[in-house]
Amino acid sequence: MADLGELSRATHPVEAGGELRMAFQPIRDVVRGSVYAYEALARRPGGTSATEVFLNLEGQELSRMERRLVWEAMAAAARHRLPGYLCINLGSTLLGNEAALNYLADMAARAGLSPSRIILEFPEHLPIDVPAWVASHMLLRAAGFRTALDDLGAGYASLSVLAAYVPDLVKLDMRLVQGVSDSAQRVRRKVVAYAAAMALDLGAEVVAEGVETAADAEALLKPGIYLQQGYLHGRPTILIDADGD
Structure with missing residues (x-):
């Protein structure tokens, strides 16, 4: 299966x-x-973050946007036959919304993807209702999806959330990861190592986000963090379909 770097550059609006x-x-x-997974990321023209777009939406408009992006991620991954797992960030309107979460299985079926190949992550930038978070992850697991706790160490992705329900994947926030190889960052290395050891002991796989230097990548191997994401390993790439759509 071709790596993303070997695929044609693309855009799907x-x-x-x-x-x-x-x-x-x-x-x-x-x-x-090898590639473990690809994370789908919404980008504005020019490749900048889509955060500002979401801040200007609310209610049904925000809900439609979030569901549409989930569909676009699944459809594009299927069209381009991306290898490994597909990581998708779910929007805030989906957390605790049983009907919307159940519809994700229909989306995957329409795209021709097995739920077992999809890792669903919930946003870390909003307060997390722990019971809703647990219920959502249990529902998704029952449907065959894998689940992830995003950005452990930042925002509201706290240990209390991890204690309530252990996902398949735990992603360490880039603010913990970057500079971990610096000889002056002894405390940072210990925190990263303890966080990784805890997640691994609970049965979750661990991904380090924001890896940008070979030194940090090497340092992360010592506590057993071999799944890594960041500019060192590849930047977000927009795919172009053969017909240019």
Whole structure:
């Protein structure tokens, strides 16, 4: 299966709240030298973050946008036959929304993807209702999806959330990860190592986000963090379909 770097560059527009495009960033298994997963990321023209677009939406408009982007991510990954897992960030309107979460299985079926190949992550930038978070993850697991706790160490992705329910994947926030190889960052290395050991002991896989230097990548291997994501391993790439759509 071709790596993303070997695929043609592409764009697939989303016509809601301004033109958005789905980009895909690899999560690499640095021990095996292979792609573990691709994370789907919404990008504005020029490749900038879509955060500002979401801040200007609310209610049904926000809900439609979030569901549309989930569909675009699944459809694009299927069209381009991306290898490994597909990581998708779910929007705030989906947390605790049983009907919307059940519809994700229909989306996957329409796209031709097995739920077992999809890792669903909930946003970390909003307060998390722990019971709703647990219920959502249990529902998704029952449907065959894998789940992830995003950005552990930042925002509201706290240990209390992890204690309530253990997902398949725990992603360490880039603010914990970056500079971990610096000889002066002894405390940072210990925090990263303890967080990784705890997640691994609970049965979750661990991804380090924001890996940008070879030194940090090497340092992360010592506590057993071999799944890594960041500019060192590949930038988000927008895919172009053969017909240019």
